[in-house]
Amino acid sequence: MEKFLIIIINPKSGNGRGEKIWKKVKADLQKRNVPFRSFFTQKQGHAKELAQQMVHMHHENTRGIIAVGGDGTIHEVVNGMRNYMHIPIGFISAGSGNDFARGFKLPKSPGEALNHILGFKMSRSKQYDLGELRPGLRRHKSNYFANSVGIGFDGEVAKRTNEANYKDLLNKFGLGSLSYIFTLLKLSMTYEPYALKLKVDGKEYAFEDVWLVATANIKYYGGGMMICPDARPDDGQLDVCVVHNLSRVKLFFLFGTVFFGLHTKMKEVTMLRGKEITVESDVPVTMHADGEVAGTTPVSLHVLPKEFTVI
Structure with a gap:
């Protein structure tokens, strides 16, 4: 046949x-x-x-x-x-x-x-890496992600953008990526940062006043933002960007630099890399996988090297 x-x-x-x-x-x-x-x-x-x-x-x-x-x-x-x-x-x-x-x-x-x-x-x-996400650490069934997982502010942005009427309106004019920016600007005035514990390949980190944690298989995010500029889908690693201890005023500056990957030079941005990542927080925090709402923390993430073939 x-x-x-x-x-x-x-x-x-x-x-x-x-x-x-x-x-x-x-x-x-x-x-x-x-x-x-x-x-x-x-x-x-x-x-x-x-x-x-x-x-x-x-x-x-x-x-x-x-x-x-x-x-x-x-x-x-x-x-x-x-x-x-x-x-x-x-x-x-x-x-x-x-x-x-x-x-x-x-x-x-x-x-x-x-x-x-x-x-x-x-x-x-050529085979590429996939990420695997398991909400509730080991208690729930896992899902794949090809692009990224966003926890916190950007998880809420993804959730609210997908529910927003203006996303459909902007799509009519081929400007759908602006819908993320509109949501982002609106939510930045009310969102409350949180504390979390992060473990990357066994090494533990604690952060206060966290706006977001992005775990990326590729560099692009949210319609073209270069959240993890060094991320590659063929290196057997996941790149992590943690934005913390940032004022609301400075948050707007970060959004202006993230499309060029320049946010990584800010002291409030911590970049990490690893194969196994866990994220835990005192309260459940919204997250997305490839822009689709994927539950709340806690969560475990790991890379699946050379898992799939992209035409």
């Missing part, structure tokens, strides 16, 4: 951009006589369900599994592929943040992304 692509489309991604982009991609695939099977998501978590079902049923005949959507869509697809990570994963950007495409150096144009996918050869493939 001829191998085919499995394509999972989030039609609502980017406020409808997902469906529009898919129409063009579909026409191109048909023109080239490329075998594929396509599926639309209908609810949050559906991309994970579809990926799980399809790779289980067709893993022997699957050429690759492609996500058409945003960072949340590719996050779900990756999590649906547990036990089948040998199948290559492709991505056609249609979201607002699109950090996955930036971090893995994938084409942003749908046409170029499709050409990249169709020209892929397993013999020239």
Whole structure:
């Protein structure tokens, strides 16, 4: 049987951009006589369900599994592929943040992304690291993350941005990444920092007045911010950025520098790196994984070296 692509489309991604982009991609695939099977998501978590079902049923005949959507869509697809990570994963950007495409150096144009996918050869493939997150330390089932995990202020930003009406409005004009900035500015006036304990490869740290802890597999975050400028998805490490003891006034300065990675020079920013990370706090603190709300602390994180192949 001829191998085919499995394509999972989030039609609502980017406020409808997902469906529009898919129409063009579909026409191109048909023109080239490329075998594929396509599926639309209908609810949050559906991309994970579809990926799980399809790779289980067709893993022997699957050429690759492609996500058409945003960072949340590719996050779900990756999590649906547990036990089948040998199948290559492709991505056609249609979201607002699109950090996955930036971090893995994938084409942003749908046409170029499709050409990249169709020209892929397993013999020239490269495997990348994944992160694994387990809320409640060891008591809960783990999830994968390809980009990053944000704990604290940015976890709340992700949560409130995903719930905000202006995200859809900005997506209509192709300015979806600004929705994070709007939420960030609004929340910065009311958010209360917290204390936490952090353990990186067995070494313990204690921080007071923490705004956020970002654990990153790639350098990009929240729509292009370079939260961990040295993070690479092929080094077998996770990079950690802790922002603490920072005044609200200086917080705005940090936001102005983070898009260039210059925040790392501030004394209120601590950069760490390791393979095994745990975060505990006196009160539950919101966190996100690849921009999707992922529960609260405590949490354990670790890297899975060379776990998946990105087309």
